[in-house]
Amino acid sequence: MTEVQSWHLAFQPFELSTRLSLRNRIVCPPMVTQMNVNSEKALTHYRAIANGGAGLVILECVSLPRFLEGGDLHDGVVLRRLSDAVHSAGAKVGAQIFAGFSRFDPPGSYTGTQFSHVNSPSEFTRDGIQAVISGFREALRVLSQAGFDVIEPHGAHGFLLNQFFSPVDNTRVDEYGPQSTENRMRFGREIVAALAEENAKVGRPLTLFYRHSPEGHGYSPADSVQFAQCLYAAGLDCIDLSPDSAPVGRLFREGVPALPGRTPLRVMVVGALERDRAGEEALAQGAADGLLKETRFGWAANGLLHCKGCDGVRGEEAQGAADVIALGRQLLCDPSWPTKMAAGRQDEIEQCAKCGACLQLIFKGREVMCPKAAAAARRQAGAGQL
Numbered sequence: 192m193t194e195v196q197s198w199h200l201a202f203q204p205f206e207l208s209t210r211l212s213l214r215n216r217i218v219c220p221p222m223v224t225q226m227n228v229n230s231e232k233a234l235t236h237y238r239a240i241a242n243g244g245a246g247l248v249i250l251e252c253v254s255l256p257r258f259l260e261g262g263d264l265h266d267g268v269v270l271r272r273l274s275d276a277v278h279s280a281g282a283k284v285g286a287q288i289f290a291g292f293s294r295f296d297p298p299g300s301y302t303g304t305q306f307s308h309v310n311s312p313s314e315f316t317r318d319g320i321q322a323v324i325s326g327f328r329e330a331l332r333v334l335s336q337a338g339f340d341v342i343e344p345h346g347a348h349g350f351l352l353n354q355f356f357s358p359v360d361n362t363r364v365d366e367y368g369p370q371s372t373e374n375r376m377r378f379g380r381e382i383v384a385a386l387a388e389e390n391a392k393v394g395r396p397l398t399l400f401y402r403h404s405p406e407g408h409g410y411s412p413a414d415s416v417q418f419a420q421c422l423y424a425a426g427l428d429c430i431d432l433s434p435d436s437a438p439v440g441r442l443f444r445e446g447v448p449a450l451p452g453r454t455p456l457r458v459m460v461v462g463a464l465e466r467d468r469a470g471e472e473a474l475a476q477g478a479a480d481g482l483l484k485e486t487r488f489g490w491a492a493n494g495l496l497h498c499k500g501c502d503g504v505r506g507e508e509a510q511g512a513a514d515v516i517a518l519g520r521q522l523l524c525d526p527s528w529p530t531k532m533a534a535g536r537q538d539e540i541e542q543c544a545k546c547g548a549c550l551q552l553i554f555k556g557r558e559v560m561c562p563k564a565a566a567a568a569r570r571q572a573g574a575g576q577l
């Protein structure tokens with residue numbers, strides 16, 4: 192079987208939910224650009240990815256307070272141009288939302304809230320937890336007005352929501368604390384349940400994704416399957432597993448039985464292309480250079496790429512392990528990967544070198560770009576002039 196044939200399933204149209212039909216199963220996962228989603232540059236960036244043929248484009252992580260009163264995205268009209276641009280290119284569009292405070296948002300993009308600078312479970316008051324839950328309701332209303340298709344709380348990579356699920360990071364002493372699995376799942380479940388409830392009220396309901404790391408501080412993929420069951424029962428449509436989740440995707444597909452009258456829980460994985468030592472080394476170098484200064488952030492950054500014990504698998508296996516497949520850096524390097532691959536033009540693909548330069552730019556606080564993609568664009572422009 193050729194490489195293209197091994198991917199053929201991924202290029203078929205797919206009904207992810209009753210509200211979401213995709214032209215194929217390739218997803219651009221959230222990737223911080225530090226461009227500000229509310230800018231012309233970001234519009235151009237996401238339009239290019241959609242034009243390249245992905246079925247769904249999920250915007251980079253944005254802080255929840257930006258969608259609330261006082262936030263720059265509060266009016267759904269603001270993101271309408273971006274969703275229209277992605278839709279015109281034939282893709283669907285989603286937004287990933289960070290429950291607390293994210294350093295990647297531009298200064299002044301929101302005013303303070305009860306939780307806007309909270310970054311660990313123990314810092315949260317109960318009122319803060321409730322404010323996040325109702326904040327997600329509001330974000331769903333805004334995104335529905337903005338014409339979005341998908342909303343995704345960021346519950347992975349050691350960040351805030353992930354810490355609630357971790358029995359090591361979560362040191363609370365109330366019903367959201369680590370004393371039982373039920374407690375550790377509570378915050379995520381309440382967010383998803385609130386989103387499902389709000390969805391029933393809006394004119395244009397969204398499909399509900401949740402990003403989760405299949406293994407983390409003090410928990411295993413089997414624990415995560417239990418969490419996926421719980422989120423699905425609360426109304427979740429798709430569990431987005433990151434990092435390097437292709438090897439464990441099947442556990443989730445087989446471990447969460449479909450509920451009567453519901454589409455089965457959809458599973459999205461990353462890591463369908465081969466494992467990259469170079470990316471890992473680049474992150475290690477970033478740590479050595481002092482670019483990843485804060486321990487927690489450094490841990491999260493390493494968590495972006497790999498879960499321990501996972502050895503990357505190829506497209507064919509990943510398709511059996513998942514319903515949709517996310518290609519992150521490969522789409523940064525060549526957004527036209529889906530179109531070229533589907534047409535058997537894989538020789539024209541600019542292959543991601545897994546050099547980690549894009550990630551290092553994040554840690555340097557600079558706008559994210561791929562030097563290989565930039566060089567290819569320069570070559571193309573040069574060829575046009577001859």
Ligand SMILES: Cc1cc2nc3c(=O)[nH]c(=O)nc-3n(C[C@H](O)[C@H](O)[C@H](O)COP(=O)(O)O)c2cc1C
Nearest residue numbers: 220221222223251252433461495518519520549550
């Ligand atoms: C530059 C860059 C920025 C990223 N930003 C985010 C983010 O905002 N939210 C998130 O959940 N993951 C983020 N990730 C992780 C990706 O979504 C993806 O899970 C990871 O890159 C592994 O997929 P890949 O091997 O196909 O690149 C980022 C990755 C990169 C390379």
Ligand code: SF4
Nearest residue numbers: 543544546547549561
């Ligand atoms: S900078 Fe480009 S080539 Fe290097 S890892 Fe990122 S996307 Fe891949």
